[in-house]
Amino acid sequence: MAMDPVAGDALALFETHRADLLRARRTQTMMFAGGFLLALGLSIWVSQFYPGKLGPGVPRIFEYLATITPDLRLDVLFAGRDAAGDAVPGSLTYWYVDLPKYLGLLAETVAMAATATMLGAVVAFALSFPAARNLAPNRWLFVASRRLLELFRGIPEILIALILVFMVGIGPLAGVLAIALHTAGALGKLFAEVNENASLRPVEGIRGVGGDWFDEMRYGVVPQVIPNFISYTLLRFEINVRASSIVGFVGAGGIGQELYHVISFYSDDRVLAVLILIVAMVTVIDLISERFRIRFIGREAFV
């Protein structure tokens, strides 16, 4: 097939451009790869993450595991209490003699997580609209709400909890407030990003009928983003169940307080007893919450 000269020129021009583009891209990839390797090497050096140092530590892990493993005896494993009302050494009853207390603390932990998630989500919801670049009524409010959210999530929960324990005393209140603050910051950022991706057409529609900024958010944005908000909030609840079993270490309530207690005072099989319960609780909550999330997003057919 004969090619007319003009088309030939266009082709040559295209090939030159393409070669330039590919070369530029290759250089960029190489630079990124080099930078990444450099950063990786630097961080290994700084954190002294050498296998040689890790090696001697491994047996000590098992040593500790041995001290917290209970001495269970198969013959009396399921034995109840004896005539005197005492648990038989070697039985599950003996190991989990404090189970009622643990269950109460687990319930407290879940309740802390739920309360903190709800409080945090409400704050996150309110701040996520001014914190969305394309929805903020003005630049000042945008910057202010962004910075506020960063402040909330920038400080680790455990630190906020520590400060709050000094302020409001030992107990779940400090834990709830600490987790709620961190949740507001973390969810607020996610919510704001969801808001930024919402279609602006409905927003313009509401502006066109004479609605104010609140009407635009309520009718133009919220219906689009609410399924995502709910999904993220449930996910955050799962994370907060873990967080609320940790903040107890600084006296902020929940099962963590008991875990800290048994670790520092006994370091015996009670540590494992509590750990197993925490893992079981987190797993159960994760499974239930995941079920809800999938069902909710599925029903809303959110893509």
Place this chain on the structure above:
Amino acid sequence: MLEFQNLSKRFDDRTAVHPISLKIPNGQMVGVIGRSGAGKSTLLRMINRLGEATDGRMLFSSRDITALRGRDLLRWRSECAMVFQQFNLVGRLDVLTNVMTGRLHHHGFFSAMFGIFPAEERAFAIRALDRLGMAHTALQQADTLSGGQMQRVAIARALAQEPKIVLADEPIASLDPMNAKVVMDALRTINTEDGITVICNLHTLDTARNYCDRIIGMAEGRVVFDGPPVALTEAKAREIYGAEAGEAFSEGMTSTAIAATAPARPTALVN
């Protein structure tokens, strides 16, 4: 009466609309035609202040629209309904709620935030939907509708505003010919029956001829034609659409519509 006094719009490096002065009496149906980028949308969006004019003034019943701020501006938008090319409905809300958002301006903060609409507004919205033959979809989620149905819901939302003016920005550009006709008929009906001024941007010359009392032709941000459809000669149409002399130009080329069964005016030409 809507009056433009040297209204113009400049973007950074380019003038979208050169100073325009004209008057639109109440109850008129005006078609604004021109190529893409001629400034039609910019002009329309300046009227309800979704886009700000750079210079000049706009008066409605001798009230200065260009100077409105805050609450007054929102009230003007509620009086001056807009129908968009892409409908701009809230897809995840049901049709009825979409129509009732047309009443939002009359709500306080709490009734708006909690979505409390009184029974009269619900009845008003249903009647508006019924006029457009859409009452049966009232409880359906809006994004399950077809394009033509969405545009009819959008017109019902505009009616719910009880507007003095309806602006329609390319209302039929994303619709098939049959739906385009239904939507244009609906706009014409609210114009004749309710006496609402309708200003409608159109791509197609024949639609403008069939439905409008008056045609404003724009080219490169200037009004190059303003008059009744009969006065729009082929030479004028060439100027609006920028066809070079000698280049073939027929109105059919800009046509997407099926001939209107009920021409707006006896004087209008039916292609």
